[in-house]
Amino acid sequence: MSTLDDKINDHFAGFVVRKDLVKAVKGNAIVPTYVLEYLLGQYCATDDEASIATGIETVKEILRKHYVHRSEAGLIQSTIKERGRYKVIDQISVSLNEKTDSYEATFDNLGIKKVAVDSGTVKAHPKLLVTGVWCIADVQYEFSEDARTSPWILETIKPIQIARVDYESYKAGRAKFSTDEWIDLLMQSIGFNPDTFGRRSKLLQLMRLIPFVERNYNIIELGPKGTGKSHIYSEFSPHGQLISGGEVSIPKLFVNNSNGRIGLVGYWDVVAFDEFAGREKTANKALVDIMKNYMANKTFSRGINPMGAEASFSFVGNTDHNVPYMLKNSDLFEALPPQFHDSAFIDRLHAYLPGWEIDVIRGEMFTRGYGFIVDYLAEILRHLRQEDYSNRPDRYFKFSEQISTRDRDAISKTMSGLLKILFPAGGETEAETEELLKLALESRKRVKDQLFRIDATYPEVDFYYTGSDGKKRHVRTVEEEEFPQFYYRKGTPGAEVSQSADMDGVEMLTDALKPSQSRPHDNPASTTPKPAEGHHVFAENRKGISYDTLFGHHLQGASRIIVTDPYIRYFYQIKNMMEFVEMVISRKAPEDQISVHLVTAPDDGNIPKQRELLESISEACVGTGVDFTWAYDTSGTAHARDIVTDNGWKIVLDRGLDIFQAPMRRENGFNLGDRLQEHRMVKAFYVTYLKENSDISLK
Template sequence: MSEIDATLLKKLEENFAGRFVRKDLTARIKEGANVPTYVLEYLLGMFANSTDDEVIEQGVQRVRATLANNYVRPDEAEKVKAKIRERGSYTVIDKVTVHLNTTRDRYEASFSNLGIREVVTDSKYPEEYERLLSGGIWCIVRLSYFFEEESGNSPFILEKLDPIQIAGLDMQEIYDGRKNFTTQEWMAVILRTIGLEPLEFTEREQLLLILRLVPFVENNYNLVELGPRGTGKSHGYKELSPNSILVSGGQTTVANLFYNMARRQVGLVGMWDLVAFDEVAGINFKDKDGVQIMKDYMASGSFARGKDQIQARASMVFVGNINQSVDVILKSSNLFEPFPDAMSGDSAFFDRIHAYLPGWEIPKYKPAFFAKDYGFITDYFAEVMRELRKQSYSDAFDKYFNLGDQLNQRDTIAVRKTVSGMVKLLFPDGIYTKEDLEKILSFALEMRRRVKEQLKKIGGMEFFDVELSYKDKESLLETIVPVPEQSSNTLIPNGRPKAGQIYTVALDSQARRCAYSIESQMTGGNGKFAKTGISGHNDAKEAMDNAYRYLKKNSGEINANLHLDQQDLVVNVSNMNNLDMTKELTIPTYIALVSIALNRPAIESLVVLGDFTLNGSVKKVDSLADTIQVAFDSGAKQILLPSQSLSELSTIPDNMQNQLTFIPYDTVETAAIRALGFK
């Protein structure tokens, strides 16, 4: 054990005696026991809570023996019932829920795996262990059997009950204990609690892993994590807490998730603190209004069913796989692409996401990543997280920072929720510095900006305000928080392109705005004109032919020495977003031909917009703001556009206008002259 780990273990022993366990023991027993991790670790905490190897080994054997002899497996329930009857009494491990039978004025217990109900229960148990009444507790229970036909009671009798989950919690223990750990040490304890070795991850990766826990501590928090397979995206929502549920397969109903009208019973969002959807691509509501109800719930924590307005606090988590590199996806689509069709084009749905965790930044798990040192007993930490839901630190940064002007109300709510959740996890005692808050605030803004960047791709100018920022109240310095993957998403390189190459933005055949590269080559010949990259697209072919014919007819307007009948020209068009072809190619093709014919490249980082008719009349650009947005995102610094479109520049945000140079043209010839920098 390293000196750092020895120091951390000493602090755990001094501040959280009996609340921690060695994490590699869980993996050893888990392989042969289909029992939740939080139950397993509670047993380890009872029998193997020591630093002495011999004591630990004895404890592990006791845990195994206890599970083998007493844990009730659902498929063996009848066998266990028979044992109770034949032996007179028997001890079982099962999840027990207690309710008050008001008709008979008594408490009755239900056993989850054993499948028995209405077992008369002494009132001292629900009084001492309140969680029996709200969701149930895994317990060691001594049951006996006595059948009395006339009594109408269950023949099973509860003799003794001992919880094997945390039945009570003193949060003061957490508040007092946290003060004795540095932030780095506390993060290490949290990561080992969830089974990961902190020394194997960078600080950035550690923060991302801790962000996965925010839905456990924050009410009505909506999180998305998409990334490659093998990074543990869904594991925690199934194993780390008895208060969360992982919905596998994606098929669900409004009745199951929200409210069953027939039974007048709230669904999963009312029963659990967190509902996670595994494999978002498979999410499918049998009900037509399912997505709309989900949107309402994600926005307000409530939904309407019949005449009732139902409130619930469950957080929503969406996890799934991304099968391509992020760079490729950003060029061809958006980072919400894996969602099903019912959601993928719905900007209002995605606008309700508070944070997008970049799962591609978390490395694929390997054996060295799993913790072998000490962390909190999972069930203990699960209860700590549940208790933290009652607090809020959403205003924690208000003393030091203001949010920037580009944050709307939903952005503000999202950022405050993320900040609150991260503060609860890292500083549950509420003691933090300005530097701590600045790091968390910047992190929260990035997670929300990732959502906004994708909304901009889906919804256009409505979501253009993506430069989320914060302002230091003391220095008045404003910091715009970037999104790492966006900085590498420049399609149009800096500097002048090679001669014959032109960039444009236009609608493809599916009405999607895309960036296109037009490249031309010229060799000696007899006036042949070839086109590549447009196979099967007759509209594109016709537009390029029109551009060539216009140039041949009016070449003297550009340069008297252009002899196109002595040259062979080839023009290739490619969609830089890997999507479909466009027919808006007359102006860019014309300029590309002039550029190669004169061996003169276009000016730096230029995007050419516009189209012209057979007689050379220049057309106005449709939806100029959205078109320029795509050009700007693709790396353009200068925009060549028809003069009649200048009146629409007022629809473009000032910050984007300030970063672009707009070059107008009235005629086809003027467009070529200005694109090539002649004047």
């Protein structure tokens, strides 16, 4: 186990489980993760390998005996008849038979209907009347000569969810973890290996939990297929309900006028709409109008007294085009059905989660570590719905006065949700608060910026906040920085800013940083952008960046380049160095001779391998016109990361050459991110270009 796993087991013993065990017990049982983890939590909530092995076999036996496979429904029915009573695990729903004035249950997999249910059971578990609920149930069989009487009787029922949780112990346990450790614990709890995600990517994953902790929260996530958009709503919590976007109706969602029965919003904390996107899809206008009213006012009405509910809405769907295409030709909501591609509906969304920043789910992204039993965490998050943390950022920051009440409410709800998830007992620092505030502002700004494209009557909004120093701190979306040429349209807010303003000391990526269309020696008469001094900050998860865009123009004309980076040790770091050398080779004229020298620190864990890899770069450069050499900094003082050239440039790098997130690798097949730097997501980093007044003395 990792150090984090040990710590998790020390402070949350009995409430955590090893996440890879779900696959070990699932087999061909088509049940949600929270059902399996409920059982694993009963028998495998330990770090003792022997106990885990025994517990897995126990859970497998329970599933083998009591989980109902549709193909074996007849056998289970016969078992119940012969024994008179039998325990089953199945999805159960209940309806009222008005002709007999009695409640009747339907067992989804077992395939039996009109199972007698007493009123007390229905009162104790009202969700059974709305949709199917996974339960452990005792079913009896008593044959009657009366054909109108069903032989099936529901004796006892227990919805699969954990018993009451101690919220104070949860908060006390949180205090034992650093913020980074807590984020990793939550990532493992939802099944992911945190080592395969960057900081921003982790926060985006955890944003999917906000509807579970915030009442009446509306979030949308549109992006490519296969990124796990609906997973958390179908597998994570017994308090969430995932429905297909095409299956939505007014009676099912809000209220049935024929019997006055409230719909899904009255019984579930989260209602998620899967496959919500699709321009060819249609929606009932009356449904859209009721949804808009509910999303804005938390109430709905169908000709009777207004009714209120607390369910949050999550809309997830696939995009048909990439981000630059959408920005150039339409907007980031282009995939929505026409009835929902409506400014009034879109304005009621509190946050737009950029699904295109989330990687396609792959095998190495799943964790083998420990995380909360999802049902335990679901109960904690449900408890947090009654709290309000929206005012906590006011200690450090103030919003722009231009931000409307609706925008402010949206940002505050996102902020409150993030704080509940990460800091349930408080204690967040100013820097941590600012990190979350930027994400909350950006998530609402993405909605508002697209509204300007859809409806020009919306007023201009400058999304910024001020700190204790009174300085304005502007917020931009990642796609705004990555595609300014498409993001801004003439006459829209930011169009002029994108050309000239230096917002918060961070310059826009100018043509001077863009790769030239041809190398100078290919066309001597061509003009190339002039390299300039400046400081540039790059947001995590943006693409389109390469060593050539960052360094190419500044290195042009240099014959001696020194790279100082103490962290060229591991294979991927040395591979970065090789790609830097490849960039120099690709830009130089065939007749030019350039020397590239690396100053780094030894890898105390494996110096021979480090030497072997660095020497392989030298050998690979033979005959190319580039002479690569390297040396250890024996003084131990080379903490700086920079590039110095004999043509007068010094390029300061906070991360050195380690600016890229690990690209997705496949054993069989190819991946562009592994081949082309422009298709990789970057880590958050900055680069500063300084022009020296005199020639730099190169050792």
